[in-house]
Amino acid sequence: MEIQRAITNALTVDVAYVGNHGFREELDEDLNQPALGTGWALNGANVATCLLATHVCKPNGTAEAAGGQYSTQFPYITNIDWATNGQFSNYDGLQVTVQARAYHGLSFLSGYTYSHALGMGAGSSTQGGATLPSDKNNLRLNYGNLNIDLRHRFTFSPTYNIPGMKSPAEMLQGWSLSAILVVQSGLAWNPSDTKTTDWLGEGENVSSGNATAVTQYWNYMGPTSAFSNTGPTPIPCYDGTTAKAGCISAANTPASIAAACQSAAVAPYGGAGTTLGQLALAALANNTCYAQGGGYLTPPAYGTLGDAGTGIFTGPVYRNVDFSVAKIWTLKERYSAQFRVEFFNLFNRADFNAPGLDPSKGLNGGFGYSTSTPDSTNPVLGSGGPRHIQFGLKLTF
Numbered sequence: 001m002e003i004q005r006a007i008t009n010a011l012t013v014d015v016a017y018v019g020n021h022g023f024r025e026e027l028d029e030d031l032n033q034p035a036l037g038t039g040w041a042l043n044g045a046n047v048a049t050c051l052l053a054t055h056v057c058k059p060n061g062t063a064e065a066a067g068g069q070y071s072t073q074f075p076y077i078t079n080i081d082w083a084t085n086g087q088f089s090n091y092d093g094l095q096v097t098v099q100a101r102a103y104h105g106l107s108f109l110s111g112y113t114y115s116h117a118l119g120m121g122a123g124s125s126t127q128g129g130a131t132l133p134s135d136k137n138n139l140r141l142n143y144g145n146l147n148i149d150l151r152h153r154f155t156f157s158p159t160y161n162i163p164g165m166k167s168p169a170e171m172l173q174g175w176s177l178s179a180i181l182v183v184q185s186g187l188a189w190n191p192s193d194t195k196t197t198d199w200l201g202e203g204e205n206v207s208s209g210n211a212t213a214v215t216q217y218w219n220y221m222g223p224t225s226a227f228s229n230t231g232p233t234p235i236p237c238y239d240g241t242t243a244k245a246g247c248i249s250a251a252n253t254p255a256s257i258a259a260a261c262q263s264a265a266v267a268p269y270g271g272a273g274t275t276l277g278q279l280a281l282a283a284l285a286n287n288t289c290y291a292q293g294g295g296y297l298t299p300p301a302y303g304t305l306g307d308a309g310t311g312i313f314t315g316p317v318y319r320n321v322d323f324s325v326a327k328i329w330t331l332k333e334r335y336s337a338q339f340r341v342e343f344f345n346l347f348n349r350a351d352f353n354a355p356g357l358d359p360s361k362g363l364n365g366g367f368g369y370s371t372s373t374p375d376s377t378n379p380v381l382g383s384g385g386p387r388h389i390q391f392g393l394k395l396t397f
Helices: 045-050 061-066 255-269 275-285
Strands: 002-006 011-030 081-103 106-120 143-145 152-161 175-184 219-221 237-239 288-292 295-298 318-331 335-344 388-396
Touching: 011 106, 045 275, 219 255, 237 255, 255 275, 255 288, 255 295, 275 295
Parallel strands: none
Antiparallel strands: 002 011, 011 081, 081 106, 106 143, 106 152, 152 175, 175 318, 219 295, 237 288, 288 295, 318 335, 335 388
């Protein structure tokens, strides 16, 4: 749907709505995936050992191996990964375009988009590198803001033809200035633990020997803004009894932060007096807690899926200005020459990609901070690199 309006002879406004709904999208799933929590049956001996002071927590691998849908018929088969259809997504966007033409030498094209992209964070459209949904029987567990969700984007592209006057070699005429301003909010991201601990008790993490893995979410308490717009500065992490590379040791963690992390860890499970609350404290002791600005990210209780789901946080804001100066010489009637000086990233501003996504790796594993710029995948055509200056000469005949 689109509405256009001419405000003046030189100024037009265009307002449009764009909507898109996708269904039966490609999905990778394990047909033999055990039910969530199979390896952490609450009456199992593994849980009793986990709740001891030493917190030696290990899921029941035998129960996991036998828990698949086809494990009884085919006990020698573990994963049965196949590509099918089942994901869905939706996009809604409001687009506003303002265009001015030849107004006292000034022309510009400006656009603003407010949009929202939602979908499954697992499967072929991966969020955080996982290839399988957390639970093949409940795909909505991975439904949320996609990692392509760009909520706000504003562009402004003006061109100004400087008034000139006759002069030798046309040096006082034919000059123009152009620029492109882009400001956009960060892309969505979320913590995604796929490689280390088998939190879900499905035996479907990479460390279990599988080539693919399910998405395992942690728990988050506090304002999402505390972990949003992350840059190169790491989110502080505080160790339990197990040291994580780059994190603050348990002995050096302030008592107030340790207490807040413990409170955040047990909050989703009804407090420390429940079995799941105790399993959450055991998970915290065996891993780490990230704390910043009133936000706390803690491991889920063994056998559960955390609530820090798909696209819960927002990545770094992107701002960029490109600028150019052009000079045209007219050579007789059929020939002309244009010389340009172009500045890409005029103010040499540092912009960053989304942060590392695996919280189980600690700070040295890259979680919670950005280590690259958006142009890292394409240094020639990509945006976000350091300032570049380019000279060009164009002959027209």
